[in-house]
Amino acid sequence: MHTLFDNAVQSLQLGIEDYEANDSKRALSAVRNFYAGVLLLAKEVLIRAAPNAKPKDVIGARYKPVPDGKGGIDFASGIQTIDFNELGERFTAFHIKIDHAALKDLNRIRNDMEHLYTQANQQTVREAMAKAFPVVVDLFRQIGEEPHALLGDSWTAMLNVKELYDRELKQCTETFDGVDWKSQALSEASRPCPKCGSHLVYRLDQSRNESGFADAQCRQCGEKIDAIMLMETALEAHFEYESHSSVKDGGEAPLGMCPECGTKTYICWEEENQCVNCFLQLEGCERCGESLTPNNVSDDSSSLCAYCAYKMSKDD
Numbered sequence: 001m002h003t004l005f006d007n008a009v010q011s012l013q014l015g016i017e018d019y020e021a022n023d024s025k026r027a028l029s030a031v032r033n034f035y036a037g038v039l040l041l042a043k044e045v046l047i048r049a050a051p052n053a054k055p056k057d058v059i060g061a062r063y064k065p066v067p068d069g070k071g072g073i074d075f076a077s078g079i080q081t082i083d084f085n086e087l088g089e090r091f092t093a094f095h096i097k098i099d100h101a102a103l104k105d106l107n108r109i110r111n112d113m114e115h116l117y118t119q120a121n122q123q124t125v126r127e128a129m130a131k132a133f134p135v136v137v138d139l140f141r142q143i144g145e146e147p148h149a150l151l152g153d154s155w156t157a158m159l160n161v162k163e164l165y166d167r168e169l170k171q172c173t174e175t176f177d178g179v180d181w182k183s184q185a186l187s188e189a190s191r192p193c194p195k196c197g198s199h200l201v202y203r204l205d206q207s208r209n210e211s212g213f214a215d216a217q218c219r220q221c222g223e224k225i226d227a228i229m230l231m232e233t234a235l236e237a238h239f240e241y242e243s244h245s246s247v248k249d250g251g252e253a254p255l256g257m258c259p260e261c262g263t264k265t266y267i268c269w270e271e272e273n274q275c276v277n278c279f280l281q282l283e284g285c286e287r288c289g290e291s292l293t294p295n296n297v298s299d300d301s302s303s304l305c306a307y308c309a310y311k312m313s314k315d316d
């Protein structure tokens with residue numbers, strides 16, 4: 001009776017089949033099918049959470065008020081249903097827990113695959129599936145279904161994909177052991193490839209532990225990543241959420257352009273106030289005492305705020 005649920009299981013299985021074909025022509029299809037399966041599964045979770053509602057009302061994306069002919073209104077839902085972007089919000093509204101960061105990641109991977117499908121290969125697909133794996137497990141658990149019973153061989157294949165990816169990721173991550181980042185944020189940040197977003201990035205020269213020598217390469221797309229680019233990309237991803245909310249709520253941005261070295265590696269977050277590339281630490285403005293950040297510092301002097309620098313130039 002659960003037609004949507006059946007479709008979800010079938011889509012996941014088709015995605016795994018495409019992946020196992022190990023044919024670059026089927027790489028995009030693998031991710032499309034697999035992610036369609038994840039999305040359907042999530043919709044099933046929502047539908048089961050409101051068993052007396054009409055499914056199309058639960059998963060509809062756009063509602064518009066239409067007159068009901070009796071002086072009131074009805075909400076007509078379009079044929080469109082929610083996508084990865086809207087899924088998180090709907091889960092929150094239904095008070096169902098879901099990993100929002102993971103969902104966002106899936107949405108990004110899905111979009112990247114559409115744009116970069118020419119570069120897609122079995123490894124990119126593996127990473128896409130491995131990232132989705134915990135979400136899939138969680139969704140099955142939410143509705144009390146057994147994934148291994150439903151997915152059969154595909155479940156074993158999914159486990160293998162996840163295990164293989166985790167092993168590769170561990171090998172890559174370990175190459176950064178011992179790097180002296182001199183920064184809490186940077187040592188906690190993950191290090192995605194600036195070109196393809198893969199986390200299978202490894203350090204090239206492991207004999208020097210200074211962060212400035214942490215040049216790396218992406219195992220997925222082969223991109224060479226110099227240490228500065230590596231740090232910029234890592235911090236941008238690490239502070240993505242905080243940067244977004246600082247723009248929305250008008251707070252201080254956690255990450256800024258360093259006035260000294262010109263890279264986007266200046267951290268103003270919790271205890272940290274420094275550039276992690278050149279290690280400049282902005283202090284108070286020499287004239288008015290206001291604490292300086294990349295946002296208010298003068299372009300000409302890293303010891304004056306922009307306002308005071310302007311004032312002083314007019315006094316001259």
Ligand SMILES: [Zn+2]
Binds near residue numbers: 193194195218219221
């Ligand atoms: Zn890459």
Ligand SMILES: [Zn+2]
Binds near residue numbers: 258259260261262279
């Ligand atoms: Zn700097």
Ligand SMILES: [Zn+2]
Binds near residue numbers: 287289305306
């Ligand atoms: Zn000042």
